[in-house]
């Protein structure tokens with residue numbers, strides 16, 4: 001089970017949306033993290049054979065996915081950012097319909113539909129029309145339709161967009177459950193979506209994978225670069241201009257800042273254990289302005 005991307009490039013009007021990306025994905029959960037416009041959707045659409053790369057290739061166990069064509073797509077489950085559904089279909093009917101499009105035998109589709117409705121926690125809503133579901137419930141149906149044919153590869157484009165914190169947690173657990181013996185690639189710009197469930201995290205910026213590895217591998221170089229520091233209110237602005245500030249908290253004494261800095265920013269700064277949010281800020285945060293600031 002190996003999905004290999006080699007020198008993958010896709011341009012739109014001369015600008016690279018995906019720029020010479022090479023990576024190998026195996027069974028497990030991969031979190032694709034990046035800000036808006038980083039190229040996540042374009043990469044995922046190529047992995048789903050929906051658009052062709054301009055350069056480079058994608059292979060599944062050594063074979064080109066565009067040559068494998070239908071054979072590859074049978075192995076694939078995809079939840080696009082805006083997944084289309086028929087508003088007047090009930091949850092159950094919609095999933096049976098997707099099953100028929102995917103070429104599943106009706107008996108198999110019925111069995112899988114019943115099982116997945118339970119797994120995504122929609123037993124009570126199974127006879128409800130799609131248009132009557134909340135955003136979170138619709139997303140759960142989206143996941144169910146993506147895994148209906150028991151795919152080896154599951155590609156989820158921002159599956160948690162618009163979900164409340166409870167739904168997010170529920171979603172994370174569901175994805176972990178579904179990830180057994182599968183390759184799951186999940187895009188998001190919310191760090192906590194992938195922090196606990198991803199085996200590997202890929203940070204994407206300007207069409208490139210700028211850094212990738214296990215959460216521990218991403219955190220290790222940040223050790224010694226995260227600080228907690230109390231400052232007076234009138235120093236906060238100067239600190240924000242001088243450093244990448246991960247958090248600002250008002251305390252009875254003044255302001256507490258979480259700062260990223262290779263050097264100890266002040267005598268009273270205390271070292272902190274890095275979190276994935278800090279890694280994200282390190283790569284994607286506003287560049288700190290070079291400025292002589294005395295704190």
Ligand SMILES: Nc1ncnc2c1ncn2[C@@H]1O[C@H](COP(=O)(O)OP(=O)(O)OP(=O)(O)O)[C@@H](O)[C@H]1O
Pocket residue numbers: 012013016017034035036037038039040041042043189
């Ligand atoms: N069909 C298209 N035509 C022209 N430009 C496109 C097209 N699709 C994507 N782009 C451009 O390619 C770049 C990457 O877009 P993409 O949607 O892949 O990013 P993303 O990381 O998924 O962003 P988001 O988180 O906002 O969905 C953007 O600059 C976007 O405007």
